[in-house]
Amino acid sequence: MPEVQIRKRVFLVEEIFHEGGPVAPKPQRRAAALVVVRNPYAGGYVEKIEGFMDDLKPLGLEMAQSLVTALGGDPKVVEGYGKGAIVGSAGELEHGALWHVPGGYGMREVLGGAKAIVASTKKVGGPGTRLDIPITHINASYVRSHFDAMEVGIADAPRADEILLALVMTTGARVHARVGGLKASEIKGEDGLR
């Protein structure tokens, strides 16, 4: 079973007061946790890779917990989430897909059973590659005010034999959300969609 070898961790927190309109009574906060790990499958085609998902589970949990801590420590303030991965050039896109289960599991575990699918994206790229991580409401994917994204990246990662793993959480809607659609207050919370 490959060991998870971490080279660096990066945390990014944004606090948004306004975007040209009225100052929000409660600023929107977004946090991203990025961890650069060695890709155990870099450099050649490996057929069986699923085992690494289990290895990554403790890391997913730790990153999710660190995001809640960065947002003040109370999981109840978290309203949106997303995840992503950037695979270094000696790996393949499929290695990024290994993050779906441990990343999503970690956030659901920490948030106490969020219902919506965790929006995600992934790519293969060099050091400094930027990734726009999609964000949606944690309990109902169709909540329009919470459709958002956060750009992340690290100047020196991922190297060829690395994977950059990312989780993102937010505390609310876009700061001046006003394009209608399903509201957070209208969530039924049965199917994860509405």
Place this chain on the structure above:
Amino acid sequence: MTAHIQANSRAKIRKIATFVEEISTEMGKKVDPPTRRAAAVAVIENPYAGQYVEDLSELMTIGEELGELLTERAVAALGILGPSAESYGKAAAVGENGELEHAAAILHPKLGTPVRRVLGKGAALIPSSKKRGGLGVVLDIPLGHKDAAFVRSHFDGMEVRISDAPRANEIMVAIAVTDSGRPLPRVGGLSKDQIKGEDGLR
């Protein structure tokens, strides 16, 4: 706290971003303890955008205010007390409707004093960089030891950027603080245990 920032501040802050980096291995070799650095970045309205203004004192006052706010944020992000910080740096990026001198007005006259107050000391010059640029511009904040500029293990830099800033009428102001030097430093020179701390240089 955040409402307070808006209500009492001279700076019109649109957003604040904080970045923390922790390096635990390099070239497969363990970095123990891990090196850690943090940057706090405010995106503010440029009161002088689009016009030439001779007297830049408003921005100097804003610099003083941000010196305290951003240093406190960076130190808090590292989870350390101010006096435990080892190196620091500052930088600003002015949106396209401003001039480079606006960055200078924020960074140089008054920002340093509150930075040093939060960090307990800081005999060394605070290394700085500035530029004008568009949204998503990369800001490389230079880093040097806070008590002795010649400490070679602490010559470093930290890259920050915010994808939606600075807009044309905005300025990005950044302060970086560390609790360590580069990972695995081994190019000699003055080391931190040799600091005399008298002149800010050695």
